[in-house]
Amino acid sequence: MSEKIVISPTSRQEGHAELVMEVDDEGIVTKGKYFSITPVRGLEKMLTGKAPESAPVYAQRICGVCPIPHTLASVEAMDDSLGIEIPKAARQLRELTLAAHDINSHAIHQFLIATDVVPENLFATAVNSVSEIRKTAQYVVDMVAGEGIHPSDIRIGGMASNISEVARKRLYARLKQLKPKLDAHVDLIIGLVADKGFPKGLGVTNAPTLATDILYGDRENFDLDRFTEIMPESWYDDPEVAKRACSTIPLYDGRNVEVGPRARAAVYGDFKERGVVAQHVARALEMKTALSKAIDILGELDTSAPVMADFDVTGTNKLGVGAIEGPRGMDVHMAQVADGKTQFYSCLVPTTWNIPTMGPATEGFHHEFGPHVIRAYDPCLSCATHMIVIDDEDRSILKNEMVRI
Amino acid sequence: MPYSAEIIVVGCGNILFKDDGFGPEVIKALGEYSKENPLPENVMILDAGTGGPHFVFSLPHEEWKKMIVVDIAEFGVEPGTIQKFSVDELPKGSYENIHSWPVNAPLHDLAEICEVIVIGCQPENVSAPDVEMGLTPHVKDAIPKAIEMILKEIGVS
Numbered sequence: 001m002s003e004k005i006v007i008s009p010t011s012r013q014e015g016h017a018e019l020v021m022e023v024d025d026e027g028i029v030t031k032g033k034y035f036s037i038t039p040v041r042g043l044e045k046m047l048t049g050k051a052p053e054s055a056p057v058y059a060q061r062i063c064g065v066c067p068i069p070h071t072l073a074s075v076e077a078m079d080d081s082l083g084i085e086i087p088k089a090a091r092q093l094r095e096l097t098l099a100a101h102d103i104n105s106h107a108i109h110q111f112l113i114a115t116d117v118v119p120e121n122l123f124a125t126a127v128n129s130v131s132e133i134r135k136t137a138q139y140v141v142d143m144v145a146g147e148g149i150h151p152s153d154i155r156i157g158g159m160a161s162n163i164s165e166v167a168r169k170r171l172y173a174r175l176k177q178l179k180p181k182l183d184a185h186v187d188l189i190i191g192l193v194a195d196k197g198f199p200k201g202l203g204v205t206n207a208p209t210l211a212t213d214i215l216y217g218d219r220e221n222f223d224l225d226r227f228t229e230i231m232p233e234s235w236y237d238d239p240e241v242a243k244r245a246c247s248t249i250p251l252y253d254g255r256n257v258e259v260g261p262r263a264r265a266a267v268y269g270d271f272k273e274r275g276v277v278a279q280h281v282a283r284a285l286e287m288k289t290a291l292s293k294a295i296d297i298l299g300e301l302d303t304s305a306p307v308m309a310d311f312d313v314t315g316t317n318k319l320g321v322g323a324i325e326g327p328r329g330m331d332v333h334m335a336q337v338a339d340g341k342t343q344f345y346s347c348l349v350p351t352t353w354n355i356p357t358m359g360p361a362t363e364g365f366h367h368e369f370g371p372h373v374i375r376a377y378d379p380c381l382s383c384a385t386h387m388i389v390i391d392d393e394d395r396s397i398l399k400n401e402m403v404r405i
Numbered sequence: 406m407p408y409s410a411e412i413i414v415v416g417c418g419n420i421l422f423k424d425d426g427f428g429p430e431v432i433k434a435l436g437e438y439s440k441e442n443p444l445p446e447n448v449m450i451l452d453a454g455t456g457g458p459h460f461v462f463s464l465p466h467e468e469w470k471k472m473i474v475v476d477i478a479e480f481g482v483e484p485g486t487i488q489k490f491s492v493d494e495l496p497k498g499s500y501e502n503i504h505s506w507p508v509n510a511p512l513h514d515l516a517e518i519c520e521v522i523v524i525g526c527q528p529e530n531v532s533a534p535d536v537e538m539g540l541t542p543h544v545k546d547a548i549p550k551a552i553e554m555i556l557k558e559i560g561v562s
Contacts, residue, residue, distance in 0.1 A: 064455030
């Protein structure tokens with residue numbers, strides 16, 4: 001006799017989602033479905049007709065967790081639409097900002113999973129370690145990008161200003177000091193995840209991995225022609241789930257995918273492992289990669305170099321793509337500018353990519369492991385909700401049709 | 406380190422959802438006010454948007470002695486009414502639903518480390534999940550009163 005187990009909302013993540021698992025007599029999940037129940041928002045509609053400079057300012061308000069990746073993806077999409085080549089130093093400062101944010105965000109996730117993997121006697125050690133790393137990482141974002149939450153100095157065309165030589169030296173020294181602490185922290189997390197003794201194969205799926213870069217993001221590696229988007233009722237076989245699901249299902253080459261730290265390590269590194277433990281390990285190791293990158297940039301940065309390109313804001317209606325590898329995966333913003341105004345804007349945010357993959361990832365193991373599988377993706381639903389609204393008056397939603405952007 | 410100040414005034418809420426933008430709008434207005442009337446050096450003001458729990462409340466700073474949180478609060482009175490709350494009096498759900506933070510009440514933990522007060526304004530219309538900008542008139546008119554209360558809390562005026 002099969003039974004249905006529903007966890008709603010799933011906990012220790014941003015936004016609201018529901019996990020529905022069909023289980024057999026032994027409690028083993030035979031069918032897992034995960035879907036967002038955070039409702040429709042419609043930010044993209046609001047940006048059309050506005051000045052391009054408005055896009056990053058509003059995009060960074062989509063969610064209180066990933067304001068930095070959204071700001072970067074937004075300016076990158078605008079840069080691309082307007083045909084802007086940003087100066088080298090500006091690119092370095094943007095990369096430095098994202099690397100620091102990555103470290104901060106991954107550390108927050110480790111705080112959220114601490115009750116799953118950290119034994120009581122090590123709890124204080126782990127939490128203090130997370131706090132110290134986060135403070136330093138956020139200090140970098142604050143100094144480099146103008147403000148730590150809503151980075152005001154990341155602008156279309158580059159950055160508002162370069163950092164001072166004094167700031168560069170100070171940040172360089174700070175991050176060098178952080179290195180041994182971060183290395184120890186990463187070892188601690190990887191060790192604790194291993195000690196937890198998750199069953200072998202937990203969370204392993206056959207979904208392909210999708211990433212555009214090892215750390216920052218590269219629009220050249222995102223092929224819009226391979227992307228399609230379908231409505232939830234074409235995806236979920238349970239009509240009740242389909243009706244309640246709030247996000248469209250994005251596919252690449254017609255398949256659901258996995259994005260995030262493990263995907264980046266698999267596509268651009270040598271990382272072969274799959275599943276829950278692999279996701280935690282890849283996320284932890286990526287903190288080291290990000291710190292090395294940040295230290296390298298601070299070592300090389302020319303603080304007297306220009307950071308803002310000359311550009312014309314008129315636009316040619318070219319479809320611009322900004323692909324940023326956010327902590328939770330690939331964050332793609334698309335924009336078209338003509339006559340000095342945004343004509344089209346769209347966001348494909350990280351967790352939306354993972355949603356169709358996360359449910360099936362719970363299958364084959366006891367349902368008690370379901371939430372662990374979900375948390376390994378570090379889902380953030382606040383911005384992952386995305387529906388195509390066709391009627392502004394009654395907000396009715398286009399259904400049953402394949403939609404292409 | 407970021408946000409080092411003895412007194413930190415944190416505006417919370419989402420400007421994309423009408424009256425939920427009250428906190429950030431108060432910070433903006435306070436910033437304008439402070440150009441003419443500088444605030445004491447130990448005071449920092451911050452528009453945290455919806456990033457308060459993630460980027461501020463969960464990372465206590467050694468220097469903080471007092472935190473003044475500015476936000477909307479549903480307490481069943483006329484829209485635009487402002488009231489000072491202690492953390493213990495916070496209307497239920499104020500940091501769970503609107504800001505969808507999964508860790509319960511980070512402000513309660515923070516209150517053990519420094520003094521925390523909340524300046525709450527009764528909203529008229531929070532448009533979430535629909536994006537609509539701009540405060541409703543009663544809530545907008547409450548900004549000067551909020552600033553007056555904040556100035557009193559930081560010991561100016």
